[in-house]
Amino acid sequence: MGYEFDWLVLLTYKQLLIDGFIMTLKLSIIGIFFAFLLGSIMGLARASTNFFISLFATYYIEFFRNIPLIVQMFFIYFSFTLTDTFLFLETIGNGLGLENYNEFFSALIALITYTSTYIAEAIRGGIQSLPKGQMEAAKTLGMSYYQSMYNIVFPQAIKIVWGPITSQFINLIKNSSLAMTIGVAELTFQTQEIDSITFRGFEAATAVTLLYLFLTLFTSTIMSLVDKYALIKTSRVKGSIR
Amino acid sequence: MSDKLHNYFEKNKAFFFILNILLIITLLKLFQVYTNPETDFASALTFGNIKFMLFGMEDEFGGLALTFTIAIVAIIFSFIVGSLLGVARYSDVKIIKIPATIYIELFRALPLIMVIFWVYFAIPIVAGAIFETKVAVSALTSAIISFTLFESAYIAEIIRAGLKSIPKGQFEAAKTLGMNPWQTFTLIILPQAYRRMIPAILSQFVSLFKDTSLVYVIGVVEFFRAATIVNNRIYLSFEILSFVAIVYFICAFTLSKIAGQLEKKVEKQLHT
Amino acid sequence: MSECIIQMKDIQKHYDKFHALQNVNFNVKQGEIVVVCGPSGSGKSTLIRCINKLEEITSGTLIVNGHDLADSKTDINKVRQQAGMVFQHFNLFPHKTILENITIGPIKVKKMTKDEANKKAMKLLEKVKIPHQADKYPGELSGGQQQRVAIARTLAMEPDIILFDEPTSALDPEMIGEVLDVMKSLADENYTIVCVTHEMGFAKEVADRIVFMADGMILEENTPQEFFDCPKTDRAKEFLSEILK
Numbered sequence: 001m002g003y004e005f006d007w008l009v010l011l012t013y014k015q016l017l018i019d020g021f022i023m024t025l026k027l028s029i030i031g032i033f034f035a036f037l038l039g040s041i042m043g044l045a046r047a048s049t050n051f052f053i054s055l056f057a058t059y060y061i062e063f064f065r066n067i068p069l070i071v072q073m074f075f076i077y078f079s080f081t082l083t084d085t086f087l088f089l090e091t092i093g094n095g096l097g098l099e100n101y102n103e104f105f106s107a108l109i110a111l112i113t114y115t116s117t118y119i120a121e122a123i124r125g126g127i128q129s130l131p132k133g134q135m136e137a138a139k140t141l142g143m144s145y146y147q148s149m150y151n152i153v154f155p156q157a158i159k160i161v162w163g164p165i166t167s168q169f170i171n172l173i174k175n176s177s178l179a180m181t182i183g184v185a186e187l188t189f190q191t192q193e194i195d196s197i198t199f200r201g202f203e204a205a206t207a208v209t210l211l212y213l214f215l216t217l218f219t220s221t222i223m224s225l226v227d228k229y230a231l232i233k234t235s236r237v238k239g240s241i242r
Numbered sequence: 243m244s245d246k247l248h249n250y251f252e253k254n255k256a257f258f259f260i261l262n263i264l265l266i267i268t269l270l271k272l273f274q275v276y277t278n279p280e281t282d283f284a285s286a287l288t289f290g291n292i293k294f295m296l297f298g299m300e301d302e303f304g305g306l307a308l309t310f311t312i313a314i315v316a317i318i319f320s321f322i323v324g325s326l327l328g329v330a331r332y333s334d335v336k337i338i339k340i341p342a343t344i345y346i347e348l349f350r351a352l353p354l355i356m357v358i359f360w361v362y363f364a365i366p367i368v369a370g371a372i373f374e375t376k377v378a379v380s381a382l383t384s385a386i387i388s389f390t391l392f393e394s395a396y397i398a399e400i401i402r403a404g405l406k407s408i409p410k411g412q413f414e415a416a417k418t419l420g421m422n423p424w425q426t427f428t429l430i431i432l433p434q435a436y437r438r439m440i441p442a443i444l445s446q447f448v449s450l451f452k453d454t455s456l457v458y459v460i461g462v463v464e465f466f467r468a469a470t471i472v473n474n475r476i477y478l479s480f481e482i483l484s485f486v487a488i489v490y491f492i493c494a495f496t497l498s499k500i501a502g503q504l505e506k507k508v509e510k511q512l513h514t
Numbered sequence: 515m516s517e518c519i520i521q522m523k524d525i526q527k528h529y530d531k532f533h534a535l536q537n538v539n540f541n542v543k544q545g546e547i548v549v550v551c552g553p554s555g556s557g558k559s560t561l562i563r564c565i566n567k568l569e570e571i572t573s574g575t576l577i578v579n580g581h582d583l584a585d586s587k588t589d590i591n592k593v594r595q596q597a598g599m600v601f602q603h604f605n606l607f608p609h610k611t612i613l614e615n616i617t618i619g620p621i622k623v624k625k626m627t628k629d630e631a632n633k634k635a636m637k638l639l640e641k642v643k644i645p646h647q648a649d650k651y652p653g654e655l656s657g658g659q660q661q662r663v664a665i666a667r668t669l670a671m672e673p674d675i676i677l678f679d680e681p682t683s684a685l686d687p688e689m690i691g692e693v694l695d696v697m698k699s700l701a702d703e704n705y706t707i708v709c710v711t712h713e714m715g716f717a718k719e720v721a722d723r724i725v726f727m728a729d730g731m732i733l734e735e736n737t738p739q740e741f742f743d744c745p746k747t748d749r750a751k752e753f754l755s756e757i758l759k
Contacts, residue, residue, distance in 0.1 A: 063266060066494035067487045068452040071466065075487060078479035079278065136568055137605035137664075141619035141671060142595035151622065152607055159609075170351075177353035181459060188356050201363045209352060216351040232609035233651075 009200045010207050017204075020190030021211055026096060027104070027176040027186060028215070031111040032169050038112060039119025039168075044149065046120055047127040057120065065117040069110055070178050077106035077182045100183060107179035115172045122164040126157030159231045166223040173215050187211060259499065263492065270484070278480045286472075286481035295468045295485075304463035306489065312382075312464060313451045316389035320450075321443070323390060324397025329427060331398060332405045342398070349395035354388075355456050361388040362460045385457040393450055400442045404435035440508050444501035448494055455490075465489070517580075519544040519675060519706050520565060525574035527560060527730075534560045535571070536730040544674075547707045549717040549738070552727035553753055558710045561727070562677045565708070566597045579674055595623060597675040598668035602684050604660045606652040606667070612639070613648040616667045624671070631670075638666040642696050658689025665696055676700065678709035714757055718742065726750050 010017065045057035064072070076082070083090045083101050093101035130153060138148035158165075180189035191208045195201030274281060298304020303311075330342035349357065362384040379387075408431055416426040436443075455466040463471070466486060473482045520542040527535035535557050542548055550558045563569040564576065567583055567590050576583045579596045606615050616638060617631035626634075639645040642662040644655075652660055661681060668676060681697070682690040694716050700707065701720040711717070717724055717738050724741045726734040728749045734741065745751045 059262070059266065059269075062262075062495060063491065066452070066491045066498070068455040068466070068490055068494075070455045070458065071483065071486055071490060074470070074479075075483040078473075079483060131603070131605070133601055133603055133605035134607065137599075137601065137607070139568065139591075140566055140594050140597075140599040141667070142591045142623040143619070144591055147622055151618065155609055174351075174353040177355045178456070180355070188353060188359070191356065191359065195363070201359075202367060205356065205360050205364075208356065209348075212353065212356070213348075213351045 005203060006198075006200055007203055009194065009198045010203055013194050013198070013204075016190045016193055017187075017207060017211070020185060020187040020193075020208075023184060023186040023189075024173070024176050024215070026098075027108055027111065027179060027184070028173045031108055031115065031172050031176065034112045035115035035119055035168075035172060036165070038116035040123055042116060042120035043123025043127065044154075046124040061117045061120050064113040065121075069114045069175055070181060072110035072114060073107050073178060073182055076110055077103060080106075082106060082109075100185075103179070103183045107176070107182060107184050111172055111175060111179075115168055115175070118168045118171070119165060122161045122168065123157060125164075126159075126161035127153055129160055130156055155232050159227075162223065162227050162231060166220060169223065170216050170219055173219060174212065263495075266491070267488070270488070274480070274484065281481055282478055283481050283485075286476060286478040287485060291472050291476075294472060295465060298463055298468060302463070305468045306465040306493075308382075308462070309451070309454045309464040309466075312386060312389070312454050312457070312462075313447065316386055316393060317447050317450055319386070319390040320393035320397050323394035325401055325432070327394055327398035328401030328405065329432075332402050346395045346398050349392055350399070352392075354392050354453055355459060357392045358385065358388045358456055358460060361391065381457070381460045381462045385460060385462050388457075389450065389453070393446065396446055397443065400439050400446065401435060403442075404439040405431065407438055408434055437508060437511070441501065441505040444504060445498070448497045448501065451497060452490065452494055518542055519579055520708070521575065521577040522561075522564075523575040525564065525576065526572045527557075527564065527569065528572045534730050535564070538574070538730075538732055540725065540732060542675075542706060542708060544706055545704055546722050547701050547720055548709070548723045548725060549721040550708065550710045550725045550727060551712065551714075551717070551753070551757075552733075553749075555729075556727040557730040558727050559679055560730075562599075562679055562708055562710055565675075565677060566594050566599055568599075591623070595671050596673050597677060598671055598673035599677040599679065600661070600664050600668055600681050602680040604652075604657070604664045604684075606660055606664060608652050611649050611651055612644075612655070612663050615652065615663060616670045619667065619671050634670060635666070638669050639663075641669075641699075642666045643692075656689060657685045658692045661685065661689075661693045662696055665693075665700075669700075673705070675706045675708070678707065678711065680710050680712070682711065682713055712757060714742070726753065728753070 042057045042060055045053050046061065048054045048057070081102060082105050083093070089105050090101055093104065096104075098104050134152055134156065135148055138152045143151070176186055177188040179186050180192070183189075185193075187208050191201065191204045194204035198204075294305060296306045298308060327342045327346060330338040331346060333339055362379075362381065365379050365384060365387070412430055412434070413426060416430045421429070454464055457464060458467045458470065461467065469482050469486045473479055476482075518541040520540070522538055522540040525535050525538040525540070526533070538557075538561065540561065550561060552558050560569055564571050565578055571584075578593055581588045581593045583590070583593065606612075607618070610618060613632065613635050616635040617626075617628070620626040620631040620634065621628060636645060636648065639648055642665060644659055644662060647655060647659060647663070652663070655663065665681075678697070682693055685693065690713070694713060697707075697709070697716065698720055709716075709721075721738050724734075724736060724738050725732055726741065726745075726747075726749075733747050734745065734750050736746075741750070742754065745754055
């Protein structure tokens with residue numbers, strides 16, 4: 001046997017794995033929240049009937065989608081010192097228990113802008129797949145554009161594209177691994193850490209793989225639950241398409 | 243009035259396309275003037291530097307040219323492996339369906355950067371363990387293997403979706419003509435599935451193109467790595483990374499627009 | 515002469531190169547019931563969709579209930595409250611119950627309280643004869659029932675004008691009757707009704723005036739009696755012979 005597995009290293013260095021996992025969680029949870037928020041706004045803008053608003057949203061989406069995520073992270077991190085420009089980030093960073101504010105926030109901002117473009121496109125798809133009659137009926141009742149969107153269009157659109165949005169959330173969790181290239185000590189970073197100390201990269205990678213699998217499955221489950229209990233019911237949406 | 247503008251733009255697409263790119267570059271210029279007023283693009287983007295970033299070192303193949311090469315080679319391999327996996331998962335034969343499913347779900351749950359590391363470090367170990375030989379693979383080879391392993395899982399799902407969209411009647415017709423499963427798939431089903439899947443596969447290619455930047459981590463000198471090497475010498479991050487961002491944007495944007503045009507052509511074909 | 519509640523003067527509507535409405539002059543008195551008919555593509559749907567600004571006219575004057583639709587100061591949402599519309603494909607909100615479908619307009623737009631709105635809605639459901647469906651969802655109702663809910667939804671906003679865009683065209687034959695019955699009962703009340711339809715029986719019974727359109731123009735306008743007995747243009751004669759087969 002050319003290679004001897006030593007799984008006990010994982011126990012010895014479990015703190016590194018835990019730290020990495022928590023860092024990934026921080027990036028993921030905050031990232032998902034803001035990516036969804038920004039993505040929804042951009043998706044609505046992109047679906048807007050106002051030519052200039054939708055054009056602006058198109059520019060935003062194309063710009064942040066076509067530049068690789070790692071390039072965005074590097075650009076923010078190396079070109080600016082975020083905490084100098086935005087002092088409040090330091091306070092937030094402290095609140096989150098971070099040590100390297102600039103790395104973390106650079107990675108976070110890039111993750112948000114990048115993922116929001118995909119969420120925006122998904123939401124736009126959902127809005128445009130609804131029959132036009134829904135918006136028209138709302139308008140004929142005298143509802144403003146915003147009332148129509150909020151009460152009628154958006155709830156149905158979100159339901160339709162909940163699957164693709166779940167995929168994007170999972171992508172964000174996976175993409176958080178890129179933060180390691182600018183020094184954020186998240187899960188993938190820890191694989192290398194453990195490997196460089198113990199030369200047991202294989203075991204470390206296995207553990208980290210399982211942790212990512214867990215995160216992915218957990219997210220899918222939560223999203224399914226939200227779908228079941230918080231979103232409108234499917235049969236309702238199908239029924240309208242006559 | 244905005245309607246008229248809109249109509250005008252619809253009719254002059256090429257003009258609009260170039261206008262887009264110019265507008266974005268202008269906005270970026272404004273951004274730069276505001277955030278980093280003192281820039282030194284001249285020393286950053288010397289002829290030598292640009293040549294290095296686009297083509298790599300004198301006697302080696304690297305830079306943007308390598309980026310494209312990796313993407314094309316990887317997509318071809320992924321396509322082959324992905325097709326097999328997709329058909330395997332689609333089939334009802336448990337012995338091939340289950341391993342295919344496990345493979346696909348595993349690689350779709352992993353970050354690409356992890357796969358890249360994994361493969362790079364695991365190959366010598368696995369080779370050593372199974373074949374009892376000392377094998378060293380170049381970073382480039384390992385990169386292509388990683389991409390193939392990773393992307394094939396996604397292509398497999400695209401193919402499977404395409405297969406599902408084919409009416410059962412096609413299979414039945416092939417059966418009644420006396421074809422065996424292999425013939426059915428290669429002659430009747432897959433050609434139809436591929437046509438439907440072209441848009442999704444093309445968009446996967448654009449993703450792959452952007453993901454080549456990740457091989458930075460194992461030292462392959464493609465475009466991104468080349469740019470960081472230049473940057474480590476001259477420390478003009480803003481200038482170099484702006485250049486990188488713009489080049490990636492132009493390439494990926496153009497590729498996705500071409501993909502969009504192809505998609506329209508395919509749609510026309512499907513509906514004749 | 516009383517001010518017409520709907521005044522359309524020299525209306526032109528273009529979709530790019532297609533001239534959908536040509537030189538349309540159309541006036542409706544308060545309380546009148548007008549049926550608009552004609553072959554498909556004649557512009558009849560476009561006509562009524564311009565009245566509540568779902569479509570925008572290219573040129574001409576359009577005044578609805580005293581509001582000039584071309585004036586940028588006009589609050590189109592207010593106008594739409596006064597001119598309700600019933601669609602060919604019902605367009606009920608699938609994620610809301612029948613009751614909610616009817617109350618959402620009054621609550622969100624007219625700022626009614628929920629209790630008030632619910633009471634009103636139940637009364638309207640009784641009027642359209644389906645009060646027991648209040649807590650169901652649109653997907654569970656038949657087409658005829660859905661359309662009746664759609665009518666109730668429109669009535670809940672207490673409009674002065676009701677626009678019908680081929681309300682029975684998407685219904686199975688056996689359900690057309692129940693919807694027409696509701697529409698007929700509305701005719702006895704004080705609503706101004708403009709109805710695009712192929713149901714000539716309904717027109718004969720209830721309409722004050724029939725407007726016949728083809729190729730984006732109004733070709734004939736007459737009382738139902740005169741229109742059916744002696745159509746003046748060849749197009750109208752053609753149309754009637756097809757319809758009354």
